[in-house]
Amino acid sequence: MYWNKSCECMPREKLQELQLERLKEMVNRIYHDVPFYRNKFQEAGLVPEDVQELSDLQKLPFTTKVDLRDNYPYGLFAVPLEKIVRIHASSGTTGKPTVVGYTRKDITIWAEIMARSLVAAGADSHSVVQNAYGYGLFTGGLGVHYGAEMLGASIIPISGGNTDKQIMIMKDFGTTVLTCTPSYAIYLGDALKKKGIDPESLKLKVGVFGAEPWSDSMRKEIEKKLKIKAHDIYGLSEIMGPSVAIECEAQDGLHIWEDHFIPEIIDPVTLKVLPYGEQGELVITTITKEGIPLLRYQTHDITSINPEPCGCGRTHLRINRLQGRTDDMLIIRGVNVFPTQIESVLLELGEVEPHYQLIVRREGSLDTLEIKVELSEEMFSDKISNLEKLEKRIALRIHSTIGINAKIALVEPGSLPRAEGGKSQRVLDLRKI
Structure with a gap:
């Protein structure tokens, strides 16, 4: 099922022609309307006319989160403030937030691709969508909200937290689609079990989960706890918000809506573009955004691109499930470690809960890794000798x-x-490096 079949199933050649046309227009616009980009181009000896084919994108400069912070709050906006109808900002753990602005057209496009994303995951106009993403400066809540409204679904804007009310509404309102972080979906599944509520007694069918990396093993755990089909969604405030990419019902990679975004994978060290299939850092260029178009934005997200045709019929490239972030990645004794790798191991064992914490310390010159893992109720009462064997x-x-x-x-x-509602804190890095 499609929301916009002509766009979602556009032949690759036609899609690339559209991308090039939009890329040329976008590059011309940022060169003339955004002093930051004009300076970047001039420093590199480039002009907009240097973009004649899609491969020319590789010649152009990158944009980073530091660039957004250095131009706080409105320095990267490409239109006057009076044309901006909404402003969002990332929460950011340090310093000032990154600020993004949307024109009326941007909001319409966002709602349209969010509607596409919901349909790709199995929603339709008859769905009752319980939106447990946070509302406010964070893009998650309102992004899903506008897409569900455009789809014609019934949207419940409950936001995050307040788990008892979430469960009451899920039961009483007949929720069929749940949207939240995957860690909160696990939390809800545990809460249902504690209350003695059988998930199969609910009308819940589909979950759309994102805002943090999660493993396929965690997907299986969520599907088991909630008796639903769990879909990964990808987005980030700087690019648009949720809806940049979504898993279709095949659940085999996330279709990135290429009529609005051009994805690349680069080596995070050399910044060279990598071929399809190789894992690296995802870079995205927005080609239709008016408010704050971004050129080759380094997302820090680690993934790869799958160019193979999808069984669903959509022609847009797929990005594979995120493996973590270059800036969240732990380097322990020279080894790159992502929390999702640990998560997969724990969930595959089946004798522990999907709740864990990685604690990294430096003892002398040696890094140590401690993994705290919650036992299941059944294993907690087991013999000490059995627990020791499980640890080993x-x-x-x-x-x-x-x-x-x-x-x-x-x-x-x-x-x-x-x-409860937000992203979970999986890692405590206590090293003083």
Whole structure:
């Protein structure tokens, strides 16, 4: 099922012609309307006319989050403020937030591709969408909201947290689609179990989860706990918000809407473009945004591009499930470690809960990794000798996966911090480097 079949199933040749036309127009616009980009082009000895084919994109400069912060708040806007109808900002853990602005056309495009995304995941105009993403400066809540309204679905703008009310509304309002972070979906599944509510007694069918990296093993865990089909969605405030890419019902990579975004994969060290299939940092160019168009924005997200045709019939490239971020990636004893690798091992074992915390310390000149893992209720009451065997089994599996030894600490159910609504804090890096 499609929301906009002519765009979603556009022949590749026609799609690339459209991309080039829009890229040329976008480059010309930012050169003349955004002093930051004009300076970047002049420093590189470039003019807009240097873009004659899609491959010329590789000649153009990158944009980074630092550039957005250096131009805080409106320095990268390409239109006067009176044409901006909405302003969002990323939460940011340090310093000032990154600010993004939307024209009326931007909001319409955002709603349209969000509607596409919801339909790709299995929603339709009869769906009841419980939106547990946060509303406010964060783009998640309003992004999903406008897309669901354009689709004609019934949207419940409950936002994050308040789990008892989430469950009450899920039951009483007949929710069929849940949108939230994957860690909160797990939390809701656990809460249903504690209340003795069988997920199959609900009308819930589909979940659309994003805003943090998660593994395929975690997907299986969510699907088991909530009895739904769980879809990965990708977006970031700087580019648009949720809806940049989505898994279709095949659940085999996320279609990135290429009539609005051009994706590239680069080596995060050399910044050279990598061929399809190779893993690296995702870079995105917006080709239809009016408010704050971004050229070759370095997302820091680690993934690869799959160019193979999808069984759903959509022709847009797919990005594979995110493996983490270049700036969240842990380097322990020279080894790159992503939390999702640990998560996959823990969930595959099936004897522990999908709640864990990675603690990195530096003892002398040596980095150490401790992994706190919650036991399941069944295992918590088990014999100490069995728990010791489980610790060893986990440690061996972790070592074979990431190549380093980790101390495993099994903790009682419910003892680790929960993410009620927002992103979970999986990592504590206590090193003073």
